[in-house]
Amino acid sequence: MKIIVLIKQVPDTTNVSINPDTNTLMREGVESIINPFDMYAIEEALRLKERLNGEPETVVLSMGPPQVETALREALSMGIDKAVLLTDRKFAGSDTLATSYTLAAAIKKLDDYSLVLCGKQAIDGDTAQVGPGVATWLDLPIATYIRKIEEIDKEKILVERLMDMGYDRISLKLPALLTVVKELNEPRLPSLRGKLKAKKAEIINWGFEDLGIEEDMIGLDGSPTYVVKIFSPPPKQGGEKFHGNPEDSAKKIFEYLTSTKII
Amino acid sequence: MDYYLTEEEQMIKELAAQIADEKIVPVRAKFDESGEFPWDIIKVIADADLFRIFIPEEYEGMGDRAMSLALVTEELSRACAGVSVSYAASALGAIPIILYANDEQKKRFLPRIASGKSLAAFALTESNAGSDAGAIQTTAKLDGNEYVLNGTKQWITNGGEAEVYTVIAMTDKSRGARGVSAFIVEKGTPGFDFGKKEDKLGIRASTTRELIFNDCRIPKENLLKREGFGFIVAMKTFDKSRPGVAAQAVGIAEGAFREALKYSKEREQFGNLISSFQGIQFMLADMGTQIEAARALTYAAARMIDKGAKNYKKEAAMAKLFASDVAMKVTVDAVQILGGYGYMKEYPVEKMMRDAKITQIYEGTNQIQRLVIASELIRETVSKK
Ligand SMILES: Cc1cc2nc3c(=O)[nH]c(=O)nc-3n(C[C@H](O)[C@H](O)[C@H](O)COP(=O)(O)OP(=O)(O)OC[C@H]3O[C@@H](n4cnc5c(N)ncnc54)[C@H](O)[C@@H]3O)c2cc1C
Ligand SMILES: Cc1cc2nc3c(=O)[nH]c(=O)nc-3n(C[C@H](O)[C@H](O)[C@H](O)COP(=O)(O)OP(=O)(O)OC[C@H]3O[C@@H](n4cnc5c(N)ncnc54)[C@H](O)[C@@H]3O)c2cc1C
Numbered sequence: 001m002k003i004i005v006l007i008k009q010v011p012d013t014t015n016v017s018i019n020p021d022t023n024t025l026m027r028e029g030v031e032s033i034i035n036p037f038d039m040y041a042i043e044e045a046l047r048l049k050e051r052l053n054g055e056p057e058t059v060v061l062s063m064g065p066p067q068v069e070t071a072l073r074e075a076l077s078m079g080i081d082k083a084v085l086l087t088d089r090k091f092a093g094s095d096t097l098a099t100s101y102t103l104a105a106a107i108k109k110l111d112d113y114s115l116v117l118c119g120k121q122a123i124d125g126d127t128a129q130v131g132p133g134v135a136t137w138l139d140l141p142i143a144t145y146i147r148k149i150e151e152i153d154k155e156k157i158l159v160e161r162l163m164d165m166g167y168d169r170i171s172l173k174l175p176a177l178l179t180v181v182k183e184l185n186e187p188r189l190p191s192l193r194g195k196l197k198a199k200k201a202e203i204i205n206w207g208f209e210d211l212g213i214e215e216d217m218i219g220l221d222g223s224p225t226y227v228v229k230i231f232s233p234p235p236k237q238g239g240e241k242f243h244g245n246p247e248d249s250a251k252k253i254f255e256y257l258t259s260t261k262i263i
Numbered sequence: 264m265d266y267y268l269t270e271e272e273q274m275i276k277e278l279a280a281q282i283a284d285e286k287i288v289p290v291r292a293k294f295d296e297s298g299e300f301p302w303d304i305i306k307v308i309a310d311a312d313l314f315r316i317f318i319p320e321e322y323e324g325m326g327d328r329a330m331s332l333a334l335v336t337e338e339l340s341r342a343c344a345g346v347s348v349s350y351a352a353s354a355l356g357a358i359p360i361i362l363y364a365n366d367e368q369k370k371r372f373l374p375r376i377a378s379g380k381s382l383a384a385f386a387l388t389e390s391n392a393g394s395d396a397g398a399i400q401t402t403a404k405l406d407g408n409e410y411v412l413n414g415t416k417q418w419i420t421n422g423g424e425a426e427v428y429t430v431i432a433m434t435d436k437s438r439g440a441r442g443v444s445a446f447i448v449e450k451g452t453p454g455f456d457f458g459k460k461e462d463k464l465g466i467r468a469s470t471t472r473e474l475i476f477n478d479c480r481i482p483k484e485n486l487l488k489r490e491g492f493g494f495i496v497a498m499k500t501f502d503k504s505r506p507g508v509a510a511q512a513v514g515i516a517e518g519a520f521r522e523a524l525k526y527s528k529e530r531e532q533f534g535n536l537i538s539s540f541q542g543i544q545f546m547l548a549d550m551g552t553q554i555e556a557a558r559a560l561t562y563a564a565a566r567m568i569d570k571g572a573k574n575y576k577k578e579a580a581m582a583k584l585f586a587s588d589v590a591m592k593v594t595v596d597a598v599q600i601l602g603g604y605g606y607m608k609e610y611p612v613e614k615m616m617r618d619a620k621i622t623q624i625y626e627g628t629n630q631i632q633r634l635v636i637a638s639e640l641i642r643e644t645v646s647k648k
Contacts (some may be wrong), residue, residue, distance in 0.1 A: 187279060192312035192325065194276050 001056045001154075002113040003045045005080070005102060006134065007038040009064055009071040011123040018232070030176055034071045040180045041112050043187040046079050048152060060112060063091060063102055069203055076189035076198035084110070088207035092174050093220030096125070100133025105211040107138060114141065116177040120145055131179040141172045147183035249260025264555050266562055268334075272445060275331050279310055279338035289343035292344060294468035295614050299345050300424050301468050308339070308350055310380020317354045319361065322373035329359055329503065329568040333510035333561055340514025341521075344618035345468030349382070351507045352420035352469070355626075356383025357501045359429045359445055370529065372427050372447060375377040381426035386416040386474050387497055394631050396431070396497060398531035401476060402599065403432040408483045410446060412476035415458065420625075421454040422472030425448045430474070432498050434490045447485045453623045454479030465617035500577045501626055509561040509582035512590035512622040516554045519597035520613040526601050526610075543600060550593045557586035577639035584632040587622035594619040 013031040019026050036040070045058045060075040063086040072083035086106055091209050095148065107116060112114075116138075118131035135142035147167060148160040156175070161168040162181050172178075190198075208218070216222055240256070242249040257263045286307050316331040318324025325331075332354055339347035357376045360369060360383075375381035391397040400416025412432055419428075427595065428448045433444030448455060458473030487496055501567065524547060525537035537543050564582040567575045578590050594616040598605035605612045623629045 009315060189285070189307065189311055190278065192275060192278055192314075192315065196271070199274075212297065 001115065001236065002059055002110060003048055003056045003115045004059045004061055004107055004110060004113050005038065005041045005044065005045050006062050006116065006118045006130070007062045007071060007075060008035045008119070008122045008125075009033070009068045009129075010035045010122055011061065013123050016082070031142040032067065032071065034074060034228045035119050035122045035124075037121060037123070037180065037182065039119075040058065040080060040182055040184045040189040041117035041119055042075050042080060043185045044180060045115075046186065046188070048115070048149065049104065051152070056114070059084060059113075061106055061110070062086065063099060063106075064093070066069045072202070074190065074205055078188055078196040079191075079194055082204070084204045085160050086205060086211075090215065090219050092207045093223060094184060095223035095225035096127050096129035096133055098218050100130050101137055101222065102136045102211065102213065103130070104137035105213045106206060107134065109206070109211060114154075114174045114176075115152075116140065118179045120181050125251045128179070131177060135177040138177070139176075140171050140177070141176045143172055143176070144179045146178045146180045147246070149178075149184075177239070187211060264559065265296065270452040272330060272334060273400040275313070275316060276334045276338060277334040280341075282307055282311060282544035285288060285340050287339065287346055290341040290607065291346070291349050291468070292342070293609065298462065298467045300470050301349065302424075304346050305349060305379065305382070307475035308558050312601040313350070314353065314379040315377045315587055317361075318357065318373050318377040319369075321524070323377040324371050325377075329506055329565040330562065333506055333565045336507050336510040337514035337558075340511045341415050341518040343468060344511055344615075345466040345509055345608070348420055348466050348469045349424070349555050349619075351504075351511060352385065353379075353383045353425070355385040355500065355504045356421070356425060356427060356429050358455065358503050359385070359487060359496045360427075360447065362499055363405070363445070363492070363496055363501070364447070364484065368484070368487070368646075376427060376504060382421050382424055383429070384419055384421040384425035385500065386422075386614075387431045387616070388416065388417045388418050388621040390417050391416070397443070397494065399431060399433055399443065401430070401432040402436070403444060403446060404435050405434075405483065406480075409480040410483060411445070411480040411487065412448070412454070412481065414476050416474040417477075418461065418526075419474050420471055422470055423450075423460070424470050428474065428498075429496075430476075431493050432476075434493075438491065440494040441491050442541075443497075444490045445493040446481060446498040447487065448476075448479070448481055450477055452481060452627065462553040464620060465614070467620050478644070496575075501581045504598065505579040505583040505626055506564040508622055508626050509564065509579075510584035512583075512619065513554060513558045513561055513613050515619050515622070516550075516557065516586075516590040519594045519619075520547075520550050522552055522610065522612050522615075523600040526604075530602075534550050541600075546600060548638055550596055552591045554593060557589040558583075560585055572647060577636055577643075580627070580632040580639075583622075584624065584629050584636065587619075587629060590619040590622050608630055 009032050012033045040130050049058050058182035059079045059082045060072055061079050061084045067089050068085055072085055074082055091102060109198055132142055143161055145162045146159045147162040151158040155177060156171055156173055158171045161170055175263050242252045279497050286304055315325040318326055319327045320558055336351050338427050339365045348424055370416050371455050376383050403412050430446050430448050431440055431443060434444040439485055454477045456475045461471040506519055527543055528536060529536045561582045564578040567578055597612045598616050601610055604610050
């Protein structure tokens with residue numbers, strides 16, 4: 001039984017600035033970190049392992065350039081058992097479709113997994129598509145925005161999904177995929193023994209040849225996404241307020257909605 | 264300055280720095296205000312294995328190294344000296360065991376301290392015996408297979424929080440300092456209670472408390488080394504722990520210095536940043552230089568210990584003396600650079616100034632350090648003749 005955590009290395013945007021002319025991140029000299037939401041996924045994998053008396057093997061999996069190794073070693077220093085890096089020139093330029101296809105192939109190859117954990121979204125790409133994408137490729141049940149894992153056994157898992165108001169309780173058959181939010185837990189710091197062990201640990205490297213995947217579905221060729229324009233949306237405006245007695249206000253709202261052809 | 268730390272030392276320092284910045288800085292003002300003991304933070308430090316770095320590997324530690332201890336203490340102190348002393352006092356309580364306990368005693372106590380499950384403490388001071396440690400009145404009398412302890416220790420760091428106490432007591436009053444012995448006493452032993460918890464100027468997150476022994480019976484096996492050896496235990500313990508106090512002082516000074524430097528680059532007066540005024544620049548230059556000198560002396564003393572030097576009494580005392588005086592001066596200057604804001608609790612430097620003072624007092628006042636240094640200097644010239 002394996003718990004697989006998908007992690008993405010991202011620029012530490014708490015110290016990053018945006019180039020106002022191009023609207024792109026100024027990446028030079030910016031430190032790379034594990035996507036913060038993925039830290040909650042790592043922590044939860046470690047806690048689940050403790051809850052299940054150490055039985056499941058915890059694995060972190062990431063696709064990216066060779067320097068992603070530092071992110072994988074950080075996860076190992078926190079106590080994760082095994083790290084797999086998908087790196088290959090052929091993977092470069094992957095969009096969320098190609099990324100999730102490639103990750104799904106690696107998960108299949110890892111085999112014997114009961115749970116795949118992702119962050120709710122990456123703080124650089126922000127699409128929140130990779131988790132659902134992987135679940136689709138693997139035909140797994142998925143629940144997003146998980147804030148709590150109530151119960152888990154060999155067959156199923158009972159989770160709480162964070163909603164705008166309150167939460168949903170969802171039971172899923174295993175294997176399943178969850179994407180997680182920060183309310184889930186507080187990630188631990190690495191230990192010194194963990195750091196020393198992680199420094200020496202072997203990172204499993206898989207490339208295109210190892211995964212048995214279609215070449216035209218990966219990398220730039222396998223990425224139908226075309227970014228036309230990147231911009232910061234204007235901040236939400238305050239909206240219009242209608243004062244007075246309820247009847248008049250309702251009338252005014254109705255007039256407004258019809259005149260703007262919203263209804 | 265680059266001290267060419269080993270890769271492992273660098274790792275230890277980074278880990279301690281991460282704990283300081285992420286776990287201590289956000290809550291230090293709260294603990295300073297309430298005086299509550301920071302158990303949550305102690306647990307984080309323990310989970311990170313940082314109590315292991317001053318315990319030998321045979322006893323579930325990761326190597327007994329003064330340099331590692333100095334690095335951790337410095338980084339924690341940069342954030343909060345109240346937290347760091349709670350950590351360092353556990354090392355202080357463990358040092359006599361590491362230096363003088365037999366294998367069986369080490370097996371009993373060191374693994375618990377290494378894991379951080381138990382804190383340790385060191386108890387020498389009494390109301391009438393501060394600098395004059397030979398004047399202690401707490402007694403230990405052998406009765407069958409047990410020693411019976413009576414008396415009161417004062418101002419013991421980690422008192423009540425710690426599980427393992429190294430206690431210095433008189434076994435033969437007629438022999439003065441040669442009649443002093445060292446014991447390990449466990450919390451929960453009948454006849455061992457805790458008295459008043461002190462309300463202090465600084466290091467307020469730490470606990471400073473009375474230990475009260477009232478016909479407290481401990482097994483004979485809890486004696487360290489042999490009767491009459493206690494004064495040597497205490498003095499050698501201080502030789503080894505003083506670079507730790509020096510590191511604490513360096514950390515406090517560094518924390519205050521960073522605040523002052525940052526503030527000087529933000530605060531404008533007379534249409535200019537205050538960092539552009541030469542009067543401020545000279546203060547910053549002096550602070551930076553003094554801290555680096557204190558750090559160099561501290562690390563050099565720690566390296567001497569780790570390289571197996573036989574006698575490092577003088578160097579340890581010099582590091583403690585110099586670094587603590589630097590901490591006091593730098594924190595006062597940091598408050599000065601922040602002006603009225605520095606005097607307010609919204610900024611951390613007034614706390615650092617309050618915290619710095621203790622480093623000139625405990626583990627031997629700075630007057631006592633000068634006595635130690637002078638007597639070593641004089642002894643060296645005599646023995647060279
Ligand atoms: C504005 C924008 C521009 C882009 N431009 C291009 C482009 O020009 N060309 C192109 O080919 N692609 C482009 N992409 C695609 C994007 O860079 C990748 O698809 C990205 O690796 C994954 O998408 P995301 O960052 O939104 O992750 P999300 O879907 O938000 O991530 C959710 C979770 O999925 C997991 N995850 C995500 N990525 C990985 C990974 N690499 N390894 C392991 N786990 C992972 C993590 O658990 C993460 O928390 C662009 C995306 C955006 C939003
Ligand atoms: C917060 C705190 C925590 C402490 N933690 C511990 C602990 O964990 N364990 C422990 O055993 N003790 C602890 N102590 C006690 C501390 O070590 C003593 O306070 C210190 O040794 C000084 O003793 P004293 O306070 O009795 O001062 P005194 O010895 O009474 O000194 C008063 C003044 O006289 C000076 N003086 C004394 N003798 C001489 C001399 N011969 N020549 C010149 N000047 C001299 C001193 O330098 C000082 O300025 C702690 C104290 C404090 C405040």
